Amino acid sequence: MTLTKVLPDGLDTFPKLLARNAVQWANLPAYREKEYGIWQSWTWSQVSEEVNALAMGYVALGLNEGDHVAIIGRNRPYLYWAMLAAQAAGAIPVPLYQDANAEEMAYVLEHSGARFVIAEDQEQVDKVLEIKDQTPAVEQIIYFDKRGMRKYDHTNLNAYADVQAEGRAGHSRLEPVLTERQAKQDENSTCVMLYTSGTTGKPKGVVLSNTNIIASSISSSEFDTLTTNDSVLAYLPMAWVGDFIFSIGQSCWTGFCVACPESPETMQADLREIGPSYFFAPPRFFEGLLTTVMIRIEDASKMKRWLFHKYMDHAKRVGPDLLDGKPVSFGDRLKYRIGDLLIYGPLKNTLGLSKVRVGYTAGEAIGPEIFEFYRALGINLKQLYGQTEASVFITQQPDGEVRADTVGVPSPGVEIRIADNGEVLYRSLGTFVEYYKNPKSTAETKDAEGWVATGDAGFIEESSGHLRIIDRAKDVGKMADGSMFAPKFVENKLKFYPNILEAVVFGDGRDNCTAFINIDLGAVGNWAERNNVAYTSYQDLAAHPEVYGAIQAHIEEVNTSVAKDSMLSGCQISRFLVLHKELDADDGEMTRTRKVRRKVVGEKYADLIGALYDGSSKIATETEVTYEDGRKGFIKATLELRDVKMVAA
Amino acid sequence: MSDAETYVTADGRTIGPPIMEMRDITLKFGGVTAISNISFDIREGEIRAIIGPNGAGKSSMLNVINGFYHPQEGEIWFRGKKRKPMKPYQIAQQGIARTFQNIALFKGMSTLDNIMTGRFTHMKTNIFWQALWKGPAEREEVENREIVEKVIDFLEIQAIRKTPVGALPYGLQKRVELGRALAAQPKLLLLDEPMAGMNVEEKEDMSRFILDVNDEFGTTIALIEHDMGVVMDISDRVVVLDYGKKIGDGTPDEVINNQDVIDAYLGVSHD
Numbered sequence: 013m014t015l016t017k018v019l020p021d022g023l024d025t026f027p028k029l030l031a032r033n034a035v036q037w038a039n040l041p042a043y044r045e046k047e048y049g050i051w052q053s054w055t056w057s058q059v060s061e062e063v064n065a066l067a068m069g070y071v072a073l074g075l076n077e078g079d080h081v082a083i084i085g086r087n088r089p090y091l092y093w094a095m096l097a098a099q100a101a102g103a104i105p106v107p108l109y110q111d112a113n114a115e116e117m118a119y120v121l122e123h124s125g126a127r128f129v130i131a132e133d134q135e136q137v138d139k140v141l142e143i144k145d146q147t148p149a150v151e152q153i154i155y156f157d158k159r160g161m162r163k164y165d166h167t168n169l170n171a172y173a174d175v176q177a178e179g180r181a182g183h184s185r186l187e188p189v190l191t192e193r194q195a196k197q198d199e200n201s202t203c204v205m206l207y208t209s210g211t212t213g214k215p216k217g218v219v220l221s222n223t224n225i226i227a228s229s230i231s232s233s234e235f236d237t238l239t240t241n242d243s244v245l246a247y248l249p250m251a252w253v254g255d256f257i258f259s260i261g262q263s264c265w266t267g268f269c270v271a272c273p274e275s276p277e278t279m280q281a282d283l284r285e286i287g288p289s290y291f292f293a294p295p296r297f298f299e300g301l302l303t304t305v306m307i308r309i310e311d312a313s314k315m316k317r318w319l320f321h322k323y324m325d326h327a328k329r330v331g332p333d334l335l336d337g338k339p340v341s342f343g344d345r346l347k348y349r350i351g352d353l354l355i356y357g358p359l360k361n362t363l364g365l366s367k368v369r370v371g372y373t374a375g376e377a378i379g380p381e382i383f384e385f386y387r388a389l390g391i392n393l394k395q396l397y398g399q400t401e402a403s404v405f406i407t408q409q410p411d412g413e414v415r416a417d418t419v420g421v422p423s424p425g426v427e428i429r430i431a432d433n434g435e436v437l438y439r440s441l442g443t444f445v446e447y448y449k450n451p452k453s454t455a456e457t458k459d460a461e462g463w464v465a466t467g468d469a470g471f472i473e474e475s476s477g478h479l480r481i482i483d484r485a486k487d488v489g490k491m492a493d494g495s496m497f498a499p500k501f502v503e504n505k506l507k508f509y510p511n512i513l514e515a516v517v518f519g520d521g522r523d524n525c526t527a528f529i530n531i532d533l534g535a536v537g538n539w540a541e542r543n544n545v546a547y548t549s550y551q552d553l554a555a556h557p558e559v560y561g562a563i564q565a566h567i568e569e570v571n572t573s574v575a576k577d578s579m580l581s582g583c584q585i586s587r588f589l590v591l592h593k594e595l596d597a598d599d600g601e602m603t604r605t606r607k608v609r610r611k612v613v614g615e616k617y618a619d620l621i622g623a624l625y626d627g628s629s630k631i632a633t634e635t636e637v638t639y640e641d642g643r644k645g646f647i648k649a650t651l652e653l654r655d656v657k658m659v660a661a
Numbered sequence: 662m663s664d665a666e667t668y669v670t671a672d673g674r675t676i677g678p679p680i681m682e683m684r685d686i687t688l689k690f691g692g693v694t695a696i697s698n699i700s701f702d703i704r705e706g707e708i709r710a711i712i713g714p715n716g717a718g719k720s721s722m723l724n725v726i727n728g729f730y731h732p733q734e735g736e737i738w739f740r741g742k743k744r745k746p747m748k749p750y751q752i753a754q755q756g757i758a759r760t761f762q763n764i765a766l767f768k769g770m771s772t773l774d775n776i777m778t779g780r781f782t783h784m785k786t787n788i789f790w791q792a793l794w795k796g797p798a799e800r801e802e803v804e805n806r807e808i809v810e811k812v813i814d815f816l817e818i819q820a821i822r823k824t825p826v827g828a829l830p831y832g833l834q835k836r837v838e839l840g841r842a843l844a845a846q847p848k849l850l851l852l853d854e855p856m857a858g859m860n861v862e863e864k865e866d867m868s869r870f871i872l873d874v875n876d877e878f879g880t881t882i883a884l885i886e887h888d889m890g891v892v893m894d895i896s897d898r899v900v901v902l903d904y905g906k907k908i909g910d911g912t913p914d915e916v917i918n919n920q921d922v923i924d925a926y927l928g929v930s931h932d
Contacts (some may be wrong), residue, residue, distance in 0.1 A: 047814070048807065048810035048814060048817075049809060049810045049813070049819070049822065050774075050810075159815075159873070159877065160873060160876070162876070162877075163672060163673050163876075248735075255816065274819045275819045275820060275821070277820035278819050278820045281820070281823075358932075572692075
């Protein structure tokens with residue numbers, strides 16, 4: 013696709029956007045962070061000064077044009093500035109997942125050839141130093157938090173504040189360099205490189221241009237009419253494309269304020285204090301929040317419990333209609349208002365979602381009950397479908413057309429087409445440039461006309477024009493009898509039960525389906541407490557006969573529901589087991605964004621899958637686990653396997 | 662260890678001359694001699710461990726240092742001066758803070774308020790200003806709150822700032838207690854079994870914090886601890902007590918090879 017000039021003049025790179033904001037919104041807050049218990053704010057003009065000082069410091073340290081600058085840490089204003097500063101100095105920011113282990117980090121650093129690494133604190137610096145031998149290209153490390161860093165050899169190690177000070181000191185010498193480098197940038201220059209989480213194989217570096225990011229930010233901001241008055245809480249990994257779009261792209265375009273939590277543990281409290289108007293969270297977050305609410309209601313007094321259920325039933329009946337502006341009778345409206353006063357309002361306030369004007373969930377399918385719960389409360393929660401290669405947006409749900417089972421209509425400027433094999437293809441201004449140093453994958457994913465294969469199988473519903481996603485295209489298979497096998501379809505239904513944290517369904521090329529289940533320790537643990545069931549560990553609770561009974565009941569319900577789908581009725585589950593450990597990203601069983609790596613799980617637990625199909629009722633197994641600090645250990649367990657009733661289609 | 666007044670450790674910390682000296686301390690409770698004729702010193706900037714089997718007199722020693730017990734014999738020298746018998750609060754004012762073996766926090770109060778009590782000795786305004794709230798009292802509250810918030814940040818307990826400490830797990834309560842002692846910005850920090858009852862991970866965290874306190878603020882630390890692994894890992898010098906007597910004193914390596922210490926820990930008949 014040839015690129016003609018698509019971005020507004022003078023606003024086609026981030027340094028230019030920042031310069032505009034520093035004048036246009038000089039005194040409006042751009043970033044906030046809670047530190048020492050107080051929300052600290054920086055205005056756009058302050059941010060611009062900080063970013064330029066850091067950019068000049070980079071240049072003084074020897075950063076070249078076109079270099080990659082790796083950024084590792086949790087969401088902090090300083091690290092967002094580090095990315096903006098990299099762009100201001102003509103380099104390309106590459107944010108990394110902060111919880112990546114040394115090996116994963118080594119791959120990305122080595123692959124991107126980053127010469128500069130910006131690390132948040134001692135922990136991240138240690139990781140970078142640990143893999144020094146595998147990443148010879150790394151020359152300078154800049155750290156933000158000075159704690160514990162005093163005794164390190166500072167030959168190639170610099171404090172963030174010192175780099176800025178150097179930049180400020182060399183102002184007259186360095187500023188012309190920045191100006192010169194920025195003059196060369198335009199809408200086709202690379203804006204950022206983001207590594208995909210990689211459910212299969214090694215992560216790929218997705219190169220996104222200024223057009224990709226800025227055009228997507230403009231159209232999505234307009235879609236939801238975002239303004240300077242909006243606010244967001246930045247708590248999702250900085251390495252994820254969504255965070256880059258929300259916290260840098262849309263924020264720089266519309267000028268709204270990005271707030272960073274005090275620490276990962278205080279996120280919920282900070283959410284409540286900030287009360288964002290624009291909020292994004294993966295389904296997992298909403299599921300977890302709902303589970304917490306339900307647990308606390310179970311523990312509440314009888315009166316409160318009664319009130320909650322009475323009004324929630326009403327909200328579920330009329331809440332979504334009210335939100336969509338459909339006609340609702342006067343009596344129901346009145347009752348909803350009373351409920352709002354007594355239950356919905358205080359609950360939303362406690363959850364920190366009172367002010368949410370636009371809320372999105374994406375990444376995975378969300379349970380209809382969960383989705384309806386939040387909409388019933390009057391929170392405008394919508395779904396969107398996107399990926400890194402599209403600069404997030406492929407489809408999203410417009411106000412008034414929100415449903416749990418679709419992902420919405422194509423986002424503005426996006427074309428969608430379904431390939432012959434059922435795979436969803438799209439084309440837009442957000443479409444990525446290439447995979448870094450990987451022309452083969454680029455060619456496989458993006459064709460000559462710019463159509464990108466999503467890897468997801470889906471179809472466009474004729475009645476509404478909404479897109480529906482069935483499963484990952486490569487996961488969709490055939491059962492032995494030739495009927496369609498879509499594991500995710502069944503897994504999602506299972507995961508909608510609060511007791512089930514994760515499920516992995518097998519059955520490709522076999523006679524029937526089987527499943528691994530991970531219980532949710534929070535929900536099941538609370539149940540155990542209330543019912544006087546004693547347990548010592550996750551493993552112990554997972555193997556409890558009553559827990560097995562509960563899970564079995566859930567699966568039977570799912571089977572009934574699956575049986576109703578004419579296309580997928582063969583995907584009913586015949587046997588299952590509850591795993592003795594939680595699937596974990598540290599063990600490589602999941603990606604850092606917590607998607608199951610089906611192949612890894614299949615190989616690692618081959619013995620268990622074998623047992624699911626050979627009819628045995630028990631199996632002894634031993635599994636290697638990796639602790640957070642990289643040490644390894646083994647856990648042994650004897651697992652029970654159970655048969656489940658299936659329903660005739 | 663060098664005998665020089667000041668030396669630098671292998672990891673780059675400067676250890677100064679003794680900040681506190683115990684000279685021939687004897688402490689008796691009626692007919693029971695808890696501590697008998699013990700002398701040792703604590704140098705500025707070091708981590709000094711006091712170890713010994715149960716009933717060896719470790720906690721009594723700590724109580725002597727912070728003025729809760731008054732020894733019948735012997736002298737205590739602190740920062741170059743001989744110390745008169747003092748009340749515990751006077752000793753707190755001198756810059757000595759401690760934590761307790763059995764957590765001694767205000768269970769109904771929040772983490773923040775508990776740590777704020779550590780600033781008590783630094784608050785100067787009288788009850789009149791405090792009641793009026795405006796003016797000097799407000800200014801003082803803000804100053805002290807800032808110090809407390811830095812402690813909270815240092816110990817990474819922001820998430821439990823407003824939680825009543827009674828509702829916290831044991832390991833976190835221990836951390837809050839350390840926070841309260843730190844809030845006093847002590848010259849000498851006494852820790853009475855900071856890791857008792859903790860799991861491995863909590864012990865590692867606590868060790869990290871103790872080392873960081875010593876490293877970042879240069880605080881001198883004297884600690885009692887049962888976990889030998891921890892003691893050997895983090896302390897500069899160790900004094901070993903048994904039945905109220907000192908049986909060893911030196912670097913961890915010296916102490917671990919001392920026959921009396923081995924006997925005391927493995928148990929031999931006392932004749």
